[in-house]
Amino acid sequence: MALQPAAGARDLHPRQVDRNRQLCQRLAAVYRLWGYREVAPPMVERLDTLEAGGGIAERDVARLIAEEPLGLRPELTASIARAACTRLADRPRPLRLWAEGSTFRTFTGDGGGQRLSERLQSGVELLGVRSAAADAELMALLLACSETLGLQASHQPRLLVGHHGVLSALLEDLPAAHRPRARQALSGFDPLAIARLPLPQAQIDRLQALLRLRGEPTVVLPQLRRHLGESPLIDELAGSLEIVAPTAARLGISLQLDPSFQPHFDLYDGIVLKLVCLGAEAPVEIASGGRYDALVGRFGAEATEAAGVGFGFSIEDIRDLLLRPGSRDPAGRPVLVAYGNHSSLARALDCLARLHDKGQSAELLPDACPSRDQAEAAAQRRGCSALEWLH
Amino acid sequence: MITVALAKGALLKDSVRCFAAAGLDFSALLDADNRQLMVPSPCGRARALLVRNADVPVYVAYGQAQLGVVGDDVLREHQLPVAPLLDLGFGGCRMAVAVKENSGYSRAAELPAHCRVASKFVRCAEAFFAGLDLPVELIHLTGSVELGPITGMSEAIVDLVATGRTLRENGLVAIDELFHSTARLIGNPLALRFDLGDLQGIVDRVATTTTAAASVSAPSLR
Numbered sequence: 029m030a031l032q033p034a035a036g037a038r039d040l041h042p043r044q045v046d047r048n049r050q051l052c053q054r055l056a057a058v059y060r061l062w063g064y065r066e067v068a069p070p071m072v073e074r075l076d077t078l079e080a081g082g083g084i085a086e087r088d089v090a091r092l093i094a095e096e097p098l099g100l101r102p103e104l105t106a107s108i109a110r111a112a113c114t115r116l117a118d119r120p121r122p123l124r125l126w127a128e129g130s131t132f133r134t135f136t137g138d139g140g141g142q143r144l145s146e147r148l149q150s151g152v153e154l155l156g157v158r159s160a161a162a163d164a165e166l167m168a169l170l171l172a173c174s175e176t177l178g179l180q181a182s183h184q185p186r187l188l189v190g191h192h193g194v195l196s197a198l199l200e201d202l203p204a205a206h207r208p209r210a211r212q213a214l215s216g217f218d219p220l221a222i223a224r225l226p227l228p229q230a231q232i233d234r235l236q237a238l239l240r241l242r243g244e245p246t247v248v249l250p251q252l253r254r255h256l257g258e259s260p261l262i263d264e265l266a267g268s269l270e271i272v273a274p275t276a277a278r279l280g281i282s283l284q285l286d287p288s289f290q291p292h293f294d295l296y297d298g299i300v301l302k303l304v305c306l307g308a309e310a311p312v313e314i315a316s317g318g319r320y321d322a323l324v325g326r327f328g329a330e331a332t333e334a335a336g337v338g339f340g341f342s343i344e345d346i347r348d349l350l351l352r353p354g355s356r357d358p359a360g361r362p363v364l365v366a367y368g369n370h371s372s373l374a375r376a377l378d379c380l381a382r383l384h385d386k387g388q389s390a391e392l393l394p395d396a397c398p399s400r401d402q403a404e405a406a407a408q409r410r411g412c413s414a415l416e417w418l419h
Numbered sequence: 420m421i422t423v424a425l426a427k428g429a430l431l432k433d434s435v436r437c438f439a440a441a442g443l444d445f446s447a448l449l450d451a452d453n454r455q456l457m458v459p460s461p462c463g464r465a466r467a468l469l470v471r472n473a474d475v476p477v478y479v480a481y482g483q484a485q486l487g488v489v490g491d492d493v494l495r496e497h498q499l500p501v502a503p504l505l506d507l508g509f510g511g512c513r514m515a516v517a518v519k520e521n522s523g524y525s526r527a528a529e530l531p532a533h534c535r536v537a538s539k540f541v542r543c544a545e546a547f548f549a550g551l552d553l554p555v556e557l558i559h560l561t562g563s564v565e566l567g568p569i570t571g572m573s574e575a576i577v578d579l580v581a582t583g584r585t586l587r588e589n590g591l592v593a594i595d596e597l598f599h600s601t602a603r604l605i606g607n608p609l610a611l612r613f614d615l616g617d618l619q620g621i622v623d624r625v626a627t628t629t630t631a632a633a634s635v636s637a638p639s640l641r
Binding site: 186188216217220221284307310311313 | 483500503504609611619
């Protein structure tokens with residue numbers, strides 16, 4: 029009998045579960061304050077829902093053996109968008125929903141076999157509004173959530189902002205046949221693929237320059253305007269960024285406009301976001317999202333309501349970022365209640381109840397412990413924060 | 420601190436030379452007595468990880484190294500999410516199909532359907548034969564693949580050929596080329612987007628040592 033969990037599946041120990049729950053609860057409290065209602069989308073969906081009309085590659089979805097084509101959700105947005113367009117279709121818009129839960133992605137390992145990766149996500153979806161105000165609300169909510177997580181200046185949090193439509197506009201000069209490869213080369217950060225495109229050198233140079241174009245919005249926006257001229261898309265993007273800039277500055281989160289950045293899943297057709305922090309050794313992506321109006325349209329929403337924008341936090345990445353290896357979390361550690369002989373057991377249980385009444389986590393050492401020294405050793409062994417020993 | 424993953428073996432000397440041009444001295448790795456796997460540059464701005472060829476893109480993909488140098492053959496075979504930044508031009512070799520000299524085959528397309536092909540590079544081989552519409556049975560070996568045809572285990576091999584000497588000395592001949600491979604400077608895509616100029620500065624200085632500088636020039640957005 030196998031004694032290990034399936035490769036890629038999470039088998040968490042109590043402290044990890046506690047930290048995950050704390051982070052989810054903090055985020056949920058912010059979502060609720062902003063008027064978002066919780067939904068619980070299914071873990072298992074039909075493949076055509078999960079693949080979101082081609083936005084998510086088939087190879088990313090873990091399939092189930094069943095009579096109909098089913099799979100495990102690789103993210104939460106498609107399921108929530110489907111529910112919003114069906115069971116929740118008669119609810120007034122905007123629809124503000126949040127959800128948390130495990131997601132599953134697959135990839136091909138080096139041995140050629142299918143590997144599974146389970147991730148805990150928590151995120152929001154704002155459905156039914158196609159406006160710069162909704163984009164600004166989403167970014168403001170993302171910043172409010174970041175504040176509650178307790179990111180430090182040493183994490184150098186940075187919100188990368190891109191826009192699917194702006195990137196499309198930047199590629200409009202190219203022959204239509206080469207645009208998909210140019211987009212892929214830009215979003216994949218592949219200057220060699222750009223150099224190989226069968227385009228005039230001037231266009232290659234422009235794409236290479238575009239690949240390097242990123243930075244503070246006040247620096248990047250004028251360059252985009254110089255290239256695209258008057259553009260409502262740029263105006264909207266600039267407006268949204270201007271609204272959230274003071275909050276981002278107050279929280280120490282830098283805004284970075286990055287026109288060639290696109291998320292892993294091809295769900296998005298408007299603004300795209302990624303919150304990145306500096307981990308112990310490497311940058312860590314802790315949240316990702318964007319606008320996905322076409323996806324909502326594919327689920328049958330009327331044209332006026334075919335709009336959605338959302339983001340998801342990667343809980344485990346945040347947990348690992350905030351809780352460096354070796355650090356302990358004293359708030360989660362219980363007090364150990366021990367007793368010297370069997371006649372003291374009733375008093376020990378009373379002591380336990382008193383601590384519980386105060387909201388203090390406390391646990392009982394089940395066997396009598398004849399000396400305080402032995403009880404202290406037991407408390408240390410069990411990782412308890414303090415000892416109550418009743419002789 | 421910037422971390423660079425460098426491959427042990429044939430690419431190491433030229434890799435160290437490239438980073439020296441960028442002001443990062445990892446020459447300690449070339450010292451025959453060196454046993455350290457992580458070596459800091461004397462300037463204190465960077466460190467190099469000495470890893471196996473196939474592990475370079477792994478360290479870069481996971482972000483433990485922001486930059487790395489590895490052959491294009493490894494990138495094509497392992498398909499990891501890394502950004503290929505520069506063709507460094509050195510370490511040239513070709514990925515080829517080879518058979519026994521006396522086999523009578525002169526092109527890969529002449530190989531019989533469902534024949535056995537041995538290779539360390541099964542993904543590259545699979546894609547090549549799929550492109551020929553030729554179904555073959557691929558056998559994954561981890562080294563000395565020339566023994567496949569010699570022992571009769573396989574009809575052909577797919578392997579890297581630099582000078583062709585190993586093939587010749589084992590009675591094999593190359594009959595088709597999949598691609599020509601040279602060393603690539605690769606980067607972690609998220610680290611490159613997070614970069615405030617340090618990484619790009621190193622990439623640009625390394626580019627001056629290559630013949631591929633045109634692909635990384637920094638033209639303005641007109």
